[in-house]
Amino acid sequence: MATALRLFGSELSPYSVKVRSYLRYKKIPHTWVVRDSSTLEEFQRHARLPLIPLVLAPDGTAMQDSTPIIEALEARHPEPSIHPPDPTLAFLSALIEEYADEWGNKPMFHFRWFYEPDQISCAERIARETMPGADDETVRGATEMIRQRMVPRLRFVGSSERTKDVIEGSFERQLAILEAHLARRPFLFGERPALADFGLFAQLYQCSTDPTPVAVMRRRAPTVLAWIARMLEPRADGAFERWEQLEPTLTPLLRDEMAAVFFPWTLANARAVAAGEKEFSVEIGGRPFSQETQRYHAKSLGALRSRYAAVADRSVLDRILRATGCAEALQQAS
Numbered sequence: 001m002a003t004a005l006r007l008f009g010s011e012l013s014p015y016s017v018k019v020r021s022y023l024r025y026k027k028i029p030h031t032w033v034v035r036d037s038s039t040l041e042e043f044q045r046h047a048r049l050p051l052i053p054l055v056l057a058p059d060g061t062a063m064q065d066s067t068p069i070i071e072a073l074e075a076r077h078p079e080p081s082i083h084p085p086d087p088t089l090a091f092l093s094a095l096i097e098e099y100a101d102e103w104g105n106k107p108m109f110h111f112r113w114f115y116e117p118d119q120i121s122c123a124e125r126i127a128r129e130t131m132p133g134a135d136d137e138t139v140r141g142a143t144e145m146i147r148q149r150m151v152p153r154l155r156f157v158g159s160s161e162r163t164k165d166v167i168e169g170s171f172e173r174q175l176a177i178l179e180a181h182l183a184r185r186p187f188l189f190g191e192r193p194a195l196a197d198f199g200l201f202a203q204l205y206q207c208s209t210d211p212t213p214v215a216v217m218r219r220r221a222p223t224v225l226a227w228i229a230r231m232l233e234p235r236a237d238g239a240f241e242r243w244e245q246l247e248p249t250l251t252p253l254l255r256d257e258m259a260a261v262f263f264p265w266t267l268a269n270a271r272a273v274a275a276g277e278k279e280f281s282v283e284i285g286g287r288p289f290s291q292e293t294q295r296y297h298a299k300s301l302g303a304l305r306s307r308y309a310a311v312a313d314r315s316v317l318d319r320i321l322r323a324t325g326c327a328e329a330l331q332q333a334s
Contacts (some may be wrong), residue, residue, distance in 0.1 A: 004029035008043045008058040011204065012126055012209075014108060015066040015101075016053040022070050025193060025234040026077050030055075067101065069132045070198065072297070082195045084240040087318040089189060090307060092250075095258065095326070096188065097199035100303050102247035102297050103262045104203040107171035110159040111213040113131035113151050113272045123147040125209075158291030161186075166287050170261050171213065175221040177256065180247035182223045186230060191238025193231065251324060259325030262286060265302050268330055273298040305330055 007030050009016025032128065035043050035052055046062040047054050054095035055063045055073075063069045074082060080241065084091040113121050120129045120143065127134070127142035133301035134142070159167060178200075187193045188200070188214035205228050217225055253257050272293040281290040308330045311317055 003058055004031050005058075006031050006033050008033045008035045008039065008047075008054040008056065009052045010035055010126075010129060012129065012206065013052050014202040014206045015106065017205055018066045018198050019027035019053045019055065019069050020077055021201065021234060022073070022082070022198050024232075025082075025236075026073070026080075028073065028077055034129060034132075036132055038132065055258070056230070066202075067097070067199075070195070080192060080236045081235060082193060084189055084194060086243070087311050087313070088248075088320065089194075089240065089243060090313050091317055092254070092320070093194040093196040093280055094307055095249050095304065096253065098256055098300060099262045100196070100199035102294075102300060103170070103257075103265060105112060105199060106157045106159065106167050106172075106202035107213070108203045108206045109157045110154065110164065110167045111171075111207060112210050113154050114159055114164065115212045118212050119147050119151060121211055123150065124155050140265070156292060158289055160290075162216070163287075163289050163291075165252065166261075166289050167309070169285065170257065171207070172216065173219070174257055175217065175250045177249070178224050178227070179221045181246075182227050185241065186227070186248065188235075189251070190241035192236035192240060193234045194240065196233060197234070204228055205231070243320070254320070254326055259329075263326060263329040265289065266297065267332075269294055270298045270301055285330050305332075 005023070005028065007016070009020065009032065011017065011034075020030075020032060027255060033039055035054075040189075043052075043054060044050075045055050047064065048062070049064060051064060053064070053066060053069065055069050057102045063072060070082075072322075082093075084093060112118050123208040124139065126146050127139045131138065131142060143149075176258070177261060181188070185191065188196045204217075204224065208217055208225060208228055261284055264284055268280050268282035273295055279290060279292050281288055283289070308314075308317075318327060321330060
């Protein structure tokens with residue numbers, strides 16, 4: 001009888017490689033199953049939504065959505081924990097993971113489908129992955145079909161000629177911050193990976209496989225690329241650090257990306273969802289940013305606020321959040 005989990009995913013899916021990295025770290029027996037033409041029927045039998053990743057247990061229980069998957073497995077496999085023992089740091093890790101999943105996905109998707117070399121590269125890799133054994137002519141035809149299907153979806157993440165500077169500026173700023181922060185430690189919170197590492201790595205790993213963003217990363221962020229490589233097979237090499245050790249180089253991520261970019265965007269989205277609006281606009285860094293509303297993300301903001309409210313002693317956390325400009329967004333009523 002099979003005892004290993006089956007992880008249906010794709011090398012080109014950030015959320016798939018996020019869960020795979022977690023399973024590898026925990027040494028949870030699993031089989032990586034590429035969702036392609038040969039496995040699609042089995043995937044569809046168990047998936048509630050046509051989305052990867054999907055984790056299938058030996059008893060037939062299926063889980064989808066990367067963060068709930070990790071949370072469920074963490075409850076069953078608590079060691080080595082991906083949550084720092086300090087509740088303040090555990091919350092900050094969850095905040096960074098939320099930022100990665102919801103905003104960090106924008107640069108990844110933008111670079112992949114905005115520039116022609118990236119469009120062709122990714123579309124061809126998708127074609128080859130999903131049609132194993134297909135001949136070159138078939139792959140060429142599928143590549144163009146995938147490209148024509150995906151490029152119009154840029155609007156779903158707010159990517160356009162008008163907003164590209166906001167998205168690319170966020171990516172470059174994130175790289176600069178991480179380059180300095182990771183120069184002093186192997187992972188975001190010390191000598192072992194936290195939840196934040198899995199979320200943030202997954203998006204940047206995808207960028208490291210696409211021509212345009214990887215060229216930027218090679219020039220400006222070799223330390224980040226080394227961290228991405230570690231996260232493919234992560235291991236615990238020591239303890240989590242204290243906030244006093246992390247503060248000098250982690251504060252800019254909270255201040256310049258969470259407070260200045262992520263929260264203005266997520267609050268504008270939440271207001272638009274509450275008002276029943278189909279689109280919204282917000283100013284980020286003095287530049288306009290517009291996109292279609294995202295209902296799922298409004299729910300995840302509520303979950304983040306609930307996680308914040310569950311921190312029993314928020315004295316240190318609130319000091320950090322106030323100093324970085326993140327407090328008001330988390331303390332507002334959902």
